[in-house]
Amino acid sequence: MKILGTLTTFLGCSFILFMIQAQPPRAFASPQKTKEESAYSEIGKAPEKARSKRNPLEKDRDAVAAGQILFEQHCAECHGDNAVGGRKGPSLRATEIQNAEPGAIFWVLTNGVVRKGMPVWSKLPEPQRWQLVSFIKSLGATPTKTEPAPAGPSQPRSMDSSLPRR
Amino acid sequence: MQINCKEILVPCLSSRPLCQPLFCLLLSLAFTPTMKAQENPYFVAYDHYLEEPGNLEIEYFSTFGTQRGGNDFHSYWMEFEYGATAWWTTELYLDGQTTFGDSTIFTGIRWENRLRPLKREHFINPILYIEYEHKNGADKILKEGEGHDVEADFLTPNSVARQEIINEIELKLILSSTFKSWNFTENTLAAKDLSNSPWEFGYALGVSRPLALKASARRCSLCAQNFVAGVEMYGGLGDRYHFGLHDTSHYLAPVVGWNLPSGWTLRISPGFGLNDNSHQFLLRWGVSREISGFGTMVEKLFRGRP
Numbered sequence: 001m002k003i004l005g006t007l008t009t010f011l012g013c014s015f016i017l018f019m020i021q022a023q024p025p026r027a028f029a030s031p032q033k034t035k036e037e038s039a040y041s042e043i044g045k046a047p048e049k050a051r052s053k054r055n056p057l058e059k060d061r062d063a064v065a066a067g068q069i070l071f072e073q074h075c076a077e078c079h080g081d082n083a084v085g086g087r088k089g090p091s092l093r094a095t096e097i098q099n100a101e102p103g104a105i106f107w108v109l110t111n112g113v114v115r116k117g118m119p120v121w122s123k124l125p126e127p128q129r130w131q132l133v134s135f136i137k138s139l140g141a142t143p144t145k146t147e148p149a150p151a152g153p154s155q156p157r158s159m160d161s162s163l164p165r166r
Numbered sequence: 167m168q169i170n171c172k173e174i175l176v177p178c179l180s181s182r183p184l185c186q187p188l189f190c191l192l193l194s195l196a197f198t199p200t201m202k203a204q205e206n207p208y209f210v211a212y213d214h215y216l217e218e219p220g221n222l223e224i225e226y227f228s229t230f231g232t233q234r235g236g237n238d239f240h241s242y243w244m245e246f247e248y249g250a251t252a253w254w255t256t257e258l259y260l261d262g263q264t265t266f267g268d269s270t271i272f273t274g275i276r277w278e279n280r281l282r283p284l285k286r287e288h289f290i291n292p293i294l295y296i297e298y299e300h301k302n303g304a305d306k307i308l309k310e311g312e313g314h315d316v317e318a319d320f321l322t323p324n325s326v327a328r329q330e331i332i333n334e335i336e337l338k339l340i341l342s343s344t345f346k347s348w349n350f351t352e353n354t355l356a357a358k359d360l361s362n363s364p365w366e367f368g369y370a371l372g373v374s375r376p377l378a379l380k381a382s383a384r385r386c387s388l389c390a391q392n393f394v395a396g397v398e399m400y401g402g403l404g405d406r407y408h409f410g411l412h413d414t415s416h417y418l419a420p421v422v423g424w425n426l427p428s429g430w431t432l433r434i435s436p437g438f439g440l441n442d443n444s445h446q447f448l449l450r451w452g453v454s455r456e457i458s459g460f461g462t463m464v465e466k467l468f469r470g471r472p
Contacts, residue, residue, distance in 0.1 A: 062383035070381050073427065074204070077218075077458045087462070088220070111286040114252045122287050123204050123215045125347040125379035128391075 039090035042113045043097065046104035053103035055137075057130045067135025070128055074121070083139055088117060093139050102133045109133070205431045206349065207423030209450045210310055210400045211372030213351045214291035214342035216282055217249030222460035227433075227452035229308060231445045236321045237267040241306040248460070253282040263306040269324045274301025274332075276309075280340070289345075295338035295353075303330030308448065310336070311401035312357050313366030314413045316443035333360040348375045349396070364407055370400035374421065387426055394423040401440070415444035429456050 057063040071083065078089035085091035097105065109129045112120035121129060206213050209227065217223055225245040232238050241263035248256050259276035278297040304327035306320055335358050342351040355368040374396025382389045401416030403409060419437035426432070430453065437448035 057380075065383035066381040069383070069385055112252060114282060114285045117219050117252050119216065119218050119249075119252045120214075120287055122344050123206075123213075125376055125391075127380040131381055 040094065040096035042108055042116075043100050043104050046101075046107040050107035051101045051103045053106060055102040055106070055130050055133055057127065057134055058102075060131075060134070063131045063134035064138045066128075067131040067133070067138075070124070070132050071135050074124070075132070078118070083136070092136050097136065098140065102130075102137060105133045105136055106130060205394075205423055205425055205433075205454065206372075207374055207394045207396055207421040207433050207435070208351075208372045208398050209419070209421065209433065209435050209452065210308075211351050211353055211370040211398045212280070212293065212295065212338070212340045212342075213344075213349050213372070214282065214293045214340060216252065216255040216280055216293075217247050218458070219249045219252050220461035221249045221456055221458050223247040223454055223456045225452060225454035227307075227450065229306075230449040231306065231308065231320075232447045233320055233445065234317060237265050239263055239265045239306050239320065241273075241308070243307050243309070245454075253285070255280045261301060261305055261307050263304065263324075265304075265306075265324055271302075271304055271324050271328055273305040273307070273328075274299065276301070289343055291342050293340035293342065295336075295340055297336040297338075299332065299334040299336060301332050301334070303327040303332060305332075308445075310355055310357075310368055310370065311415060311417065312336075312355055312368035313402050313405050314408070315402055316413060316415050317439070317445050318443075320445075334358065335360065347379050348373060364405040366405045367403035367409065368401065369403055370398060372396060372398040372421075374423075385427060387428075392425050392427070394425070396421050398435075399440075401444075413443060414441075416440040417444055417448065419448070419450070429458075430454070431456075 071079075072081075075089075075092075076083075076086075078086050079092050080086035080089070083092040091097075106129055108118075109121045109124075109132060111122075112118045114120065121132075124132070204215075206215065223245075225247065226242065227245065228240065228242045230238070230240050241261070243259050243261045246258045250256050257276075257278040257280075259278065261273045261276065262271065263273055264270040276297055276299045278295070281294045281296075283292060283294060303322070304324045337356045338353050340351065340353050342349065344350075349372070351370075351372045353370040353372075355370070357366045357368070358364075359366075374394050376391060377393040377395060378390035381391050386392075397418065397420050399416070399418045401411075402414035404412065404414060416439070417437045418440055419435045421433065421435040424432045433450075433452040433454075435450040437450060439446050439448075
């Protein structure tokens with residue numbers, strides 16, 4: 001019994017210590033990490049078949065608004081409220097994302113970047129992932145610190161736009 | 167929300183160094199940001215989706231079960247599910263039960279780990295599951311069907327059953343697929359009591375689907391997209407020496423989950439025994455809340471702000 005008690009205590013303490021120590025990997029988030037190369041490299045790994053997929057909700061007028069709600073519920077925690085990047089996730093307004101094919105963004109959403117901390121989002125039904133893609137593409141590019149500003153400055157979409165609320 | 171503990175804590179706590187972070191932790195939970203959960207509706211089966219890294223999900227589950235030849239029971243467990251990384255989720259369970267006309271007792275703890283070996287999504291996604299259980303013989307949560315567990319095992323009075331201490335290792339292979347927004351999952355289980363008992367086996371199958379696939383452009387709680395419905399089936403497969411369906415119990419249970427935008431998830435499931443060895447009826451329900459950024463919050467509390 002004493003051994004069992006000790007084992008139980010050990011397991012309990014291990015769990016608590018683990019909760020304190022184990023933090024999500026920061027490689028995906030770290031702004032110092034060989035800059036955006038590591039954070040955005042996954043998008044370049046999307047296979048050709050996935051890249052060539054077209055967004056079936058491209059012409060859906062509600063897709064961006066629905067995508068914004070989904071973003072706030074599932075993505076803003078890591079990528080920041082305004083999608084400019086957070087402690088764990090990179091900016092989604094970067095040109096690497098904004099210039100990527102919708103199919104490539106959809107592929108990253110579906111597969112996640114598991115080894116670098118981004119979970120698999122295939123638990124969201126496919127139409128919802130496309131709604132997220134519509135929203136992300138609607139944000140417009142904002143130059144990152146390491147890249148020159150584009151000739152024609154794009155106006156980032158405000159996340160504060162008033163959405164119908166119940 | 168930023169909380170200044172020093173302003174809130176009562177003076178007496180300042181003299182107890184351990185109380186301060188613990189009190190602050192509890193207080194912070196009440197105000198901490200939540201994230202809308204996108205949870206499956208299963209009670210027994212697992213799919214391949216792990217907890218988001220750094221998030222803590224606190225869950226309470228309850229099972230009411232009928233008992234032929236004895237008293238009905240109500241068992242329950244608290245579950246603390248933490249996303250350690252995107253490929254590793256760890257959970258701590260605290261179990262208890264009330265047998266009507268008998269007593270209410272704490273029945274044990276479980277420590278569960280789920281690991282995702284593959285880094286991308288595939289048609290079939292394997293998850294490795296390992297759990298350590300330290301419980302007594304009065305455990306009635308029926309979290310899985312295994313071995314030759316049958317309804318008659320629950321007739322033993324709590325005062326006697328609790329004398330038996332069980333230390334068990336449980337391994338599962340979870341194979342889960344999502345196809346056209348339907349989730350299909352198949353879990354096979356092998357459990358070994360660390361005393362001299364044979365390996366026992368079990369299974370769980372599940373299928374579920376959200377009621378609507380597109381998200382609404384309006385914020386809503388009652389939209390069909392927030393509901394997930396399905397069915398699960400589970401039971402035992404005997405042990406190493408007597409493998410098969412002989413003297414095993416099996417259940418079929420429709421399941422419904424409601425993922426609220428506030429971060430809460432509600433689940434309910436009426437379960438039906440499929441043979442004479444099974445409880446005739448089980449009613450399960452559960453409530454859970456996901457707390458985003460829990461890991462970061464704990465780190466700040468114990469390490470101080472940079």
